[in-house]
Amino acid sequence: MTILRCIILTFTTILLVNCQRETQVEKANRDKILLVGNGGEPKALDPHLVTGVIESKIISSLFEGLVGDDAESDSVMRPGAALTWEHNPDFTEWIFHLRPEGKWSDGETVTAHDFVFSYNRMLHPDTAAPYVEMLYFIKNAEEFNRGKVLDFEQVGVKAIDDFTLKFFLKEPVPYLPGVTRHYTWFPVPKHVVLSYGKMTDRFTRWSEPGNMVGNGGFVLSSWRLHDHVKVVKNPFYWDAANVQLNGVTYLPIENFYTETRAYLAGQLHVTYQLPPDLVDKMRAEYPKEIREDPYVGSRFVRCNVTRPGLDQVKVRMALSYAIDRKQLCDTILKGYEAADTYSPDLGDYKPESVLGFDPAKAKQLLAEAGYPDGKGFPRYSLLIGSGGTRATSEALQAMWKDNLNILIDIKALDSGSYITAQQKLDFDLALAGWVGDYLDPTTFLLMWTKGNGNNNTGWSSEAFETMLDEAAHNQDAAQRLRIFEKAEKLLMDEQPIIPFAWQAKTYLLSPSVKGWPPLLLDNHPWTAVRLEK
Secondary structure (H helix, E strand, O other), rough: HHHHHHHHHHHHHHHHHHHHHOOOHHHHHHHHHEEEEEOOOOOOOOOOOOOOOOHHHHHHHOOOEEEEEEOOOOOOOEEOOEEEEEOOOOOOOOEEEEEOEEOOOOOOEOOOOHHHHHHHHHHOOOOOOOOHHHHOOOOHHHHOOOOOOOOHHHOOEEEEEOOOOEEEEOOOOOOHHOOOHHHHOOOOOOHHHHHHHHOOOOOOOOHHHOOOOOOEEEEEEEEEOOOEEEEEEOOOOOOHOOOOOOOEEOOOOHHHHHHHHHHHHHOOOOOOOHHHHHHHHHHHHOOEEEEEEEEEEEEEEEOOOOOOOOOOOHHHHHHHHHHOOOHHHHHHOOOOOEOOOOOOEEEEOOOOOOOOOOOHHHHHHHHHOOOHHOOOOOEEEEEEOOOOHHHHHHHHHHHHHHOOOOOOOEEOHHHHHHHHHHHHHOOOOOEEEEEEOOOOOOHHHHHHOOOOOOOOOOOOOOOHHHHHHHHHOOOHHHHHHHHHHHHHHHHHHHHHHEEEEEEEEEEEEEOEEOOOOOOOOOOHHHHEEEOOO
């Protein structure tokens, strides 16, 4: 064999090896496709039929609300589908002026009539939207949704003309622009939805790849169950010239250990959540790639108060006092903070510290409830979803055994079944969490009202709801927060939920991803993200 031939063969071998070694992330960087670990399979992509963070991440790429998310700050309200907006002196009337160049992804113009149609669909009782309470700020919205008002014309949202949308609210809402950034306030295309059925038909083909039309920076191109959801750049988006990604691929990896391995193998740009017991290792070995961002979220145990035993406040308080929150956060939920109430830090909102670890008091309360030393206590199960929740549930299980002498089983379901079981009250206890949709205490408190689609405890309180209503109509900002604090104290005294930690957003992010600063709400606009090789 000649020397030249050897060189050629050696060079060819090197090229082949190098090609084989190119990771999916490296290829995606060239193609400008962001690879995202999304935590699980979305239940649906219709904005009116979902409630979860998993769905919201995808929906926010396909649709845009009146006000857009800012890439640098949670508090900055940047123009989205609307260019400008204004309000009356008491914040009960708002007018949004839509941008005339706004288009659906099929080239049709986005109008105020599309928004009115969307809110009609969301609020209509036949749609049975699970997150409909997000629109209850609108005058007569709740009454229409509950069938007390039959004519949608009486609901406080009007299209003044094609590009002017006016809201009449039931109470002052100075933070409304931030609320409209939530996907429940996004528009859906009337002309497309109606081409696949009636306005209130659920899970029709309009939201499938090839059919779905949105007004966001991207368009749904592919959805393969338990494999991926792919979106590609929308050429009709009003700011398409400044969108640098060609697409985003969302991977529904429910197990966070599997997701971490995928990231380290070069298969993801960003993970959904880093398992807490891997935090120290990642800090040491990947200090430039681990992100520990502040996050407006709370972790808790949801109690089904319709179950015998759990219908007693003393039982729920006993379960609460038996939890060593500091130990749980120090050893299992690293990066999280032990919670002493439900709501995390929201600036001037300071609810009273009421939670603590007191095994003796826990035993006393359980005995007073009729279960001395745990005798005769029902054999409950703790419902968990997939992902990195097993260690947390096992720690809670051990604490209840050690401190109350009771046995709690663990029941794990896939993410969709886990959500459905809670909505149907088909559980005893459930490991759960909540992430704020906007920066105001109402995002944490309103969900515990009677009939709310996210309550899922069977608990309600007229006194609690009276305080929420009183606060909503109080125009003194400081007094309003003090009333909300009293309402949260009542919630904690009743303990239909047992908070144990305030969340942090701990995850892995590739150095090639730019335009991704820390955000309290974790709402990174996909249109502002870019990739560098």
